[in-house]
Amino acid sequence: MRTRFLCLLLAGCLSFLTSQAQVHPDSLMPVRGFCIGSPKPDRIDEFVRFVETELAPRKVNTLIVRIDFNYQYKSHPELRDSVALSKRDLKKLVRACRKNGIRLIPQINLLGHQSWASKTTNLLRVYPQFDETPHVKMPEKYVWPNEDGLYCKSYCPLHPEVHKVVFELVDEICEVCETDAFHAGMDEVFYLGDDKCPRCSGRDKAELFAGEVRTIRDHLARDGRKLWIWGDRLIDGKETGIGMWEASMNNTHRAVDLIPKDVMICDWHYERPDQTPVHFAMKGLKVMTCPWRKPKNAVAQAQDMVRFRNTATKVMKDRFHGMIQTVWSDAGTFLDEFYGRKPAPADGNSPTACFKALYDEIGRLSGQPGAPAGQSGH
Numbered sequence: 001m002r003t004r005f006l007c008l009l010l011a012g013c014l015s016f017l018t019s020q021a022q023v024h025p026d027s028l029m030p031v032r033g034f035c036i037g038s039p040k041p042d043r044i045d046e047f048v049r050f051v052e053t054e055l056a057p058r059k060v061n062t063l064i065v066r067i068d069f070n071y072q073y074k075s076h077p078e079l080r081d082s083v084a085l086s087k088r089d090l091k092k093l094v095r096a097c098r099k100n101g102i103r104l105i106p107q108i109n110l111l112g113h114q115s116w117a118s119k120t121t122n123l124l125r126v127y128p129q130f131d132e133t134p135h136v137k138m139p140e141k142y143v144w145p146n147e148d149g150l151y152c153k154s155y156c157p158l159h160p161e162v163h164k165v166v167f168e169l170v171d172e173i174c175e176v177c178e179t180d181a182f183h184a185g186m187d188e189v190f191y192l193g194d195d196k197c198p199r200c201s202g203r204d205k206a207e208l209f210a211g212e213v214r215t216i217r218d219h220l221a222r223d224g225r226k227l228w229i230w231g232d233r234l235i236d237g238k239e240t241g242i243g244m245w246e247a248s249m250n251n252t253h254r255a256v257d258l259i260p261k262d263v264m265i266c267d268w269h270y271e272r273p274d275q276t277p278v279h280f281a282m283k284g285l286k287v288m289t290c291p292w293r294k295p296k297n298a299v300a301q302a303q304d305m306v307r308f309r310n311t312a313t314k315v316m317k318d319r320f321h322g323m324i325q326t327v328w329s330d331a332g333t334f335l336d337e338f339y340g341r342k343p344a345p346a347d348g349n350s351p352t353a354c355f356k357a358l359y360d361e362i363g364r365l366s367g368q369p370g371a372p373a374g375q376s377g378h
C-alpha cells in the first residue's frame, strides 16, 4: 500500500514537473522571428518551401523580408530593380505565411542605406535631388574607412518631396504583403544633418532622426500599421563603449526619448551579447534581440531574453518581446549554404548555424527540444 502511494506520488510529481517545463512559445517570447533579403524571382518557390518546412516547424511566427527595390512596383516602375519579384511571386509567400501563422513584414530601407559600396541604389540614382550629401561623390573603388566617412548615402529627411515617393512604395508593398507592419531599416545612418544640407545643417541630429521615425510611424498608423526599425541609432555608442556600428557615435541616441512608444525595436548585436534590451524596455519600447552568425551569442541572447521576461516587473515584461535571426544575404545565398550546396565557414560561425542554434535553444527553453530535427534537408 505504502509503495503504491509512493509510486502515485512520484508519478504525480513527474507529471507536474513535465507540465511545468512545457511553456507555450508565445509566452516564452511573443516574437520568434527570421529576417532575410528577398529571393530573386527564380528562387521564390524554393524560399516558400523553406518557410513551410523549416520556419513553420520551428514555430517562427514573424518573417521580415528585405524587399527594397526587388519588386515590380506599379506606383514607381522607375525604381524597380531590373529583375524583380512580381505580384504573383510575392503572393505565394503571403499565402505560405498565412497558412503557417507567420506574420510577414516587408522592409524597405528608409533614410539610410541608400547606397552600397560604390553603388548608389535606386532611390538616389533616380532622384538625386533627395541626396543628403550630393557633394560626396561615389568612389570608383570603395574602401572603408575613407575621407568622406562614406558608409552609405542617406536621403534628406527634410526634402519636401521625398516622402511622397517613398510612402507610395511603402503603401504598395504593405498592401501586396497584406501586412499590418512595416520595417523601415534606419540602421547605421551616418549621414544625417549634414553641415552642407540647406535644410538640415545645424539641426539636432537626435531630433532629425526622431522626426523621421515619427513621420514614417504616423503615415503607417493611418492604415493601422506598426513601424519596426533597427535599434542602433538609439544607443549611445560612446558612453556604452559599443561603438559606431551597433550603436550611435553621431548623437542620435537621445532620439530614444523622442520617438513614439509603439515603434518596435530590433536590437542587433553580432559581436557580443550586450544586454541593451533592458535599455529599450526601460524607455517604454518593445524590443527584440537580433543575432546574426555566432551561435554561441544567439544562445546566450535567447537565455537573456527569457531571463529578462521572468525577472522584469509586470509593466516591463511584455516589452522584452523576442528574438529575430538576421541573415544579411539574399535568400538564395542562405539556402545554398543551408542545404549544403555551398560550404559553411570552418569556424562554425554562419547565419545557418546561428539560425539552427537559436531555434534549438528556443525549443529547449520552451520544453520542446528537437522539434524540427530531421527536417533540415541534410
Ligand SMILES: [Zn+2]
Pocket (backbone or CB within 6 Å): 132, 155, 156, 157, 158, 159, 193, 194, 197, 198, 199, 200, 201
Ligand atoms: Zn537634409
